[in-house]
Amino acid sequence: MRQETNTRRRLFAFIAAFAAAAGWAAAQARGPEVLGFKKQFIVEITNPSPLTLENHALVIDVADIRASVAADFNTYYYAFFEEKGGEYALVVSQADDLDKDRNHDEIVLVRTLPPSTTRLVCYYTPGRSFQLMPTQKAFARSAWEAGGAEAGWESNLVAFKFVHGRIEFYGKLQAGLILKKFPAPESKPQDWGMDVLEAGESAGLGGLSLWDGGVRVPLFGASAPQAKLTVLAPGPVRALVKAEYPAVRAAAGEVGLTVFLSTFADSAFSRHDVVISSKSAGPFVFGPGVQKLAGETWSMDKAKGFLAAWGKGADKAGEVGLAAIFPPADFSGMDETAIDRAVKLDGWAGRKLTHWVAGAWDRGVTAPGVPAAKNWVLNVEGLAERLLVPVKVEFKAK
Known part of the structure; x- marks a missing residue:
């Protein structure tokens, strides 16, 4: 028993040392097996493009691991490593329990992927547990004051909030987490930054709509069905919030939406995974709206899958950039009002459909540089x- 306890202590110290060095310090030539891990398998991550995908977020389904290579995979005692020249570097990850049944459903990691195949080794031990606490670069929380945002989620670069179905964001002067400091005077400049987008009656940065035939049905605002917000993961690698909308009546029948809102360490965007529920298979038309800005320059490229705008933000905030990114194959049109533009996407019941929104602030860590409007469009395109x-x-088995 004493030997096992000492081994587990050494394991925790070993991994904690990695985490303290941003998760990338090299291990000694001795393999992780000597620290308590009993089994292993290979994870091959293939980037088929000619691009280097910097800080790319990967979401891995635990069920896929168990079905394909490791039926006894234990999400309470595992770690990913990259092996080079006989040395091991820890790859920080996060296991998330999405339905709160004490069984993890997904594992999240953030890696820069070269235009080739990246090979990791996953070590694990059935029947044991330990808790890895890497540096926190993502956080999510529920409402912090009555009548305000129902939830917020952030990376170390940008923070988002859900306000009656609308989405707004905070600009940051330096990298770090801010939502734990709230409530605070958000609309006034703080030492960390400020609330840089006042959505008004618009969709803000990604508020959703459904279309009933040619009629747009906003899922934001006082008259819209109010979503139920639940924080599923408060970091440290991914911040994840679930928004469950009540069913909306349409010509094809009742349609319900569940949206998983997330951001990741070292990311300046919010990922939105939408699941449509209905007795009808579809297709259904839904999509995010992007607020029109005063003095804006905007651009849309449906073939490349983005809508971008640059203009004046909230009072005293200066200029901001807004963007929606979507798979071009899902695009079915655009709907424009006096206050926002909405991207229309085709969706089907039971399928997860993903789009993204991104925001930038000319005074903060996400500033695109001068000339800001032109650079913002280029940044969004990239x-x-x-x-x-x-x-x-x-x-793969090893």
């Missing part, structure tokens, strides 16, 4: 190109 790469993950 981000869309990287996010839409079909990265492939495979598991």
Whole structure:
């Protein structure tokens, strides 16, 4: 018993040392097996594009691991490593329990992927557990004051909030987490930054709508059905919030939406995974709206999958950039009002459909540089190109 306890202590110290060095310090030549791990398998991550995908977020289904290579995979005692020249570097990850049944459903990691195949080794031990606490670069929380945002989620670069179905964001002067500091005077400049987008009656940065035939049905605002917000993962690698909308009546029948809102360490975007529920298979038309800005310059490229705008933000905030990114194959049109533009996407019941929104602030860490309007469009175009790469993950026995 004493030997096992000492081994587990050494394991925790070993991994904690990695985490303290941003998760990338090299291990000694001795393999992780001597620290308590009993089994292993290979994870091959293939980037088929010619692009380097910097800080690319990967979401791995635990069920896929167990079905393909490791039926006894234990999400309470595992770690990913990259092996080079006989040395091991820890790859920080996060296991998330999405339905709160004490069984993890997904594992999240953030890696820069070269235009080739990245090979990781996953070590694990059935029947044991330990808790890895890497540096926190993502956080999510529920409402912090009555009548305000129902939830917020952030990376170390940008923070988002859900306000009656609308989405707004905070600009940051330096990298770090801010939502734990709230409530605070958000609309006034703080030492960390400020609330840089006042959505008003618009969709803000990604508020959703459904279309009933040719009629747009906003899922934001006082008259819209109010979503139920639940924080599923408060970090440290991924911040994840679930928004469950009540069913909306349409010509094809009742339609319900569940949206998983997330951001990741070292990311300046919010990922939105939408699941449509209905007795009808579809297709259904839904999509995010992007607020029109005063003095804006805007651009849309449906073939490349993005809508971008640059203009005046909230009072005293200066200028901001807004963007929506979507798979071009899902695009079915655009709907424009006096206050926002909405991207229309085709969806089907039971399928997860993903789009992204991104925000930038000319005074903060996400500033695109001068000339800001032109650079913002180029940045969004590049981000869309990287996010839409079909990265492939495979598991193999070792």
